[in-house]
Amino acid sequence: MSYLEFGAIPLQVNPDLQEERDQASFHVTELTHIIDGGAEKTQLRKRLEKLIYSDPDFRRFPDVRTFGTKSEFYGASVLKSIKLFQLRKEHQWTDEESDIVHSLVDHGHALGLHHAMFIPALERLATDEQKAKWLTIAKQYKILGTYAQTELGHGTYLQGLETTATYDPGTQEFILNTPTISAMKWWPGSLGKSSNYAIVLATLITRGKRHGMHPFVVQLRSLEDHQPLPGIKVGEIGAKMGTLSTDNGYLILNNIRILRENMLMKNAQVSPDGTFTASAPNQANYATMVLLRVRISEFAYTNISKAVTIGIRYSAVRRQSKLDPEEKEAKILEYQTQQYKLFPGLALAYAILFSTKLLKKKYREAQTEIMKGNLQSLPELHCETSGSKAFCTEHMLKEVEIIRQSCGGHGYLAASGIGMMTSSSAPLVTVEGENTVMYLQVARYLLKRFSNAKSGEQIEGCTSYLSMNHAPYLCPFLSEKDCRNLSSLCDVYRYRAFIVISRVVRTVQTDIKDGLPQHDAFNKNLVHLVRAARAHCYFNVVKDFAEAVKELDASIQICTVLISLCCFFAVHGIVENSGDFLQTQTIGVEQLKWLKNLQTSLLAEIRPNAVALVDAFDYHDITLTSALGSYDGNAYERLYQSTEKDSMNSQEVHSSYHTYLKPFIQEMNKAKL
Numbered sequence: 001m002s003y004l005e006f007g008a009i010p011l012q013v014n015p016d017l018q019e020e021r022d023q024a025s026f027h028v029t030e031l032t033h034i035i036d037g038g039a040e041k042t043q044l045r046k047r048l049e050k051l052i053y054s055d056p057d058f059r060r061f062p063d064v065r066t067f068g069t070k071s072e073f074y075g076a077s078v079l080k081s082i083k084l085f086q087l088r089k090e091h092q093w094t095d096e097e098s099d100i101v102h103s104l105v106d107h108g109h110a111l112g113l114h115h116a117m118f119i120p121a122l123e124r125l126a127t128d129e130q131k132a133k134w135l136t137i138a139k140q141y142k143i144l145g146t147y148a149q150t151e152l153g154h155g156t157y158l159q160g161l162e163t164t165a166t167y168d169p170g171t172q173e174f175i176l177n178t179p180t181i182s183a184m185k186w187w188p189g190s191l192g193k194s195s196n197y198a199i200v201l202a203t204l205i206t207r208g209k210r211h212g213m214h215p216f217v218v219q220l221r222s223l224e225d226h227q228p229l230p231g232i233k234v235g236e237i238g239a240k241m242g243t244l245s246t247d248n249g250y251l252i253l254n255n256i257r258i259l260r261e262n263m264l265m266k267n268a269q270v271s272p273d274g275t276f277t278a279s280a281p282n283q284a285n286y287a288t289m290v291l292l293r294v295r296i297s298e299f300a301y302t303n304i305s306k307a308v309t310i311g312i313r314y315s316a317v318r319r320q321s322k323l324d325p326e327e328k329e330a331k332i333l334e335y336q337t338q339q340y341k342l343f344p345g346l347a348l349a350y351a352i353l354f355s356t357k358l359l360k361k362k363y364r365e366a367q368t369e370i371m372k373g374n375l376q377s378l379p380e381l382h383c384e385t386s387g388s389k390a391f392c393t394e395h396m397l398k399e400v401e402i403i404r405q406s407c408g409g410h411g412y413l414a415a416s417g418i419g420m421m422t423s424s425s426a427p428l429v430t431v432e433g434e435n436t437v438m439y440l441q442v443a444r445y446l447l448k449r450f451s452n453a454k455s456g457e458q459i460e461g462c463t464s465y466l467s468m469n470h471a472p473y474l475c476p477f478l479s480e481k482d483c484r485n486l487s488s489l490c491d492v493y494r495y496r497a498f499i500v501i502s503r504v505v506r507t508v509q510t511d512i513k514d515g516l517p518q519h520d521a522f523n524k525n526l527v528h529l530v531r532a533a534r535a536h537c538y539f540n541v542v543k544d545f546a547e548a549v550k551e552l553d554a555s556i557q558i559c560t561v562l563i564s565l566c567c568f569f570a571v572h573g574i575v576e577n578s579g580d581f582l583q584t585q586t587i588g589v590e591q592l593k594w595l596k597n598l599q600t601s602l603l604a605e606i607r608p609n610a611v612a613l614v615d616a617f618d619y620h621d622i623t624l625t626s627a628l629g630s631y632d633g634n635a636y637e638r639l640y641q642s643t644e645k646d647s648m649n650s651q652e653v654h655s656s657y658h659t660y661l662k663p664f665i666q667e668m669n670k671a672k673l
């Protein structure tokens with residue numbers, strides 16, 4: 001074969017990958033339907049996929065991301081956002097259809113915050129009158145907005161935000177101001193170059209009194225020529241590790257005036273004379289952040305499922321070294337250590353999938369009540385979404401990086417798609433609530449519920465186990481076989497969480513009794529509090545996964561493989577955190593030995609279905625954007641072909657040769673030896 005033919009991509013699937021597909025014990029399509037939520041949802045997704053990818057621009061975007069400059073990628077992202085807006089309008093997409101399309105083409109799009117934050121915030125924080133004014137034009141894309149909360153000086157501590165909105169009853173206007181450098185808005189997506197409006201979060205001051213943080217609609221740029229309006233300085237914050245499609249921005253407001261009606265007044269109002277009234281607790285303003293945390297848990301699923309699709313397909317076609325000296329080189333997927341790198345991510349993807357499906361259902365139910373003004377469910381929802389966001393993104397990021405390493409050197413190439421997955425996954429542990437802070441909020445809720453339970457209250461919801469009358473604990477694993485029982489595995493996780501939480505409660509209480517102020521007692525135990533929150537979240541995800549699998553209305557073959565995967569997820573979690581399980585005496589040394597044996601047996605059990613399990617995620621090759629993980633498994637040809645797209649190869653001799661290398665080489669050749 002001549003070198004000119006190397007780049008030709010074979011028409012057939014790589015036989016090594018086909019072999020994997022032929023040995024699957026279940027029908028992939030059946031599992032895809034379960035993942036999508038039914039056969040009709042799969043059809044809908046496929047229909048939308050066909051529509052989107054029939055457009056050459058949508059087929060081209062992934063390459064611009066991989067090989068273009070930041071500016072080219074941003075430009076393409078703006079075009080992509082506009083095309084999505086136009087298609088939505090033309091096809092009258094429902095929110096669900098729109099969400100599906102966004103998840104398909106989620107290589108970032110510049111105006112993402114308009115949909116992700118600006119519109120949802122108007123829906124949740126505006127009065128009916130304000131919705132008629134702002135929401136209607138926002139949905140028609142007559143204005144393009146973002147959500148500006150974080151400041152240079154404060155992201156986590158919202159009470160620390162320094163931007164002020166001072167009411168002037170004389171003109172019935174608010175004066176918005178950035179009083180210090182640390183008060184400038186810093187980070188909001190779509191702020192730097194794209195948006196002409198923003199919902200700005202600022203401390204409300206009226207009649208000389210501060211009333212906490214409230215949302216204000218502020219026009220940033222002219223609708224004629226996109227120039228910033230007088231008194232507004234706005235720009236891009238600079239190069240980042242990833243997420244290049246989004247223009248994260250800064251914003252300085254120099255005593256700009258906006259109408260009184262521009263304060264979003266669903267939950268709190270300022271009357272023309274400056275009187276402040278609150279019709280709902282200030283937490284109601286956080287409703288949009290709760291929604292985003294659910295979405296971020298879903299992104300965690302998308303990222304880990306894409307990463308593991310790449311990792312497993314590539315491991316089925318990559319051959320390296322010999323297992324049997326008499327045979328040909330082995331697929332790297334044959335190595336137990338490779339399975340140990342990939343299958344935790346595979347199991348995690350399914351765990352997050354089922355857990356977030358349940359979370360979304362709870363969110364929708366709670367949201368209906370919240371919209372009616374009933375905020376009773378908000379603390380529980382806050383705990384569940386914060387915990388889910390922290391758990392899913394923390395574990396996803398860890399596994400994505402392990403999967404990247406599992407692809408060896410090629411995993412480091414942009415064309416592999418996996419390196420970019422790491423950099424786009426990284427901010428998810430920080431945005432919408434930094435994970436440690438999220439875990440600490442869960443811990444605070446746990447402490448409160450623990451003390452409610454102690455005082456005899458019957459606890460409902462995700463912490464109900466805290467009020468269970470725990471009979472003396474007996475480890476349910478009496479033999480290695482028992483370790484496969486999903487109910488027993490859940491019991492072990494539940495009891496571990498209960499013990500870790502009760503111990504940290506006792507320690508905090510003792511410290512307070514010994515004279516430490518409450519905040520010091522807390523700070524002294526922060527690490528243990530995070531550990532308690534993690535144990536609680538782990539239990540919940542294991543429980544959600546196990547319950548979803550048990551209730552599944554599916555063929556015996558699908559149930560069998562998902563039970564193995566769920567069992568592996570739970571067993572792997574115990575082995576990885578064995579110190580905690582041993583210390584809480586939820587398992588003993590003998591049980592740990594059985595669990596470790598079971599863990600490796602499960603690797604072998606999952607192995608024949610590994611490719612089918614990732615095929616079931618059913619990612620289109622353009623969505624996946626990976627030379628290593630494409631459906632046909634022709635990884636080497638696709639890698640070689642990708643070199644053509646690199647601008648360095650657009651000229652045979654680079655201009656730097658003429659500028660630097662040529663004179664240098666000539667100089668060297670002239671020099672006497």
Ligand SMILES: Cc1cc2nc3c(=O)[nH]c(=O)nc-3n(C[C@H](O)[C@H](O)[C@H](O)COP(=O)(O)OP(=O)(O)OC[C@H]3O[C@@H](n4cnc5c(N)ncnc54)[C@H](O)[C@@H]3O)c2cc1C
Nearest residue numbers: 148149150154155156187188189427430431432433434436
């Ligand atoms: C890619 C990206 C996109 C973003 N998009 C937006 C956007 O669209 N709109 C927007 O408003 N913001 C946005 N942000 C900002 C983001 O919301 C904040 O970065 C995030 O809330 C964390 O806040 P911080 O950066 O102030 O971190 P910090 O709070 O400074 O955290 C730094 C460290 O301090 C620790 N820490 C802080 N407080 C506590 C505490 N109470 N107890 C214990 N430890 C603590 C944290 O655990 C962390 O380790 C974005 C950020 C990124 C990276």
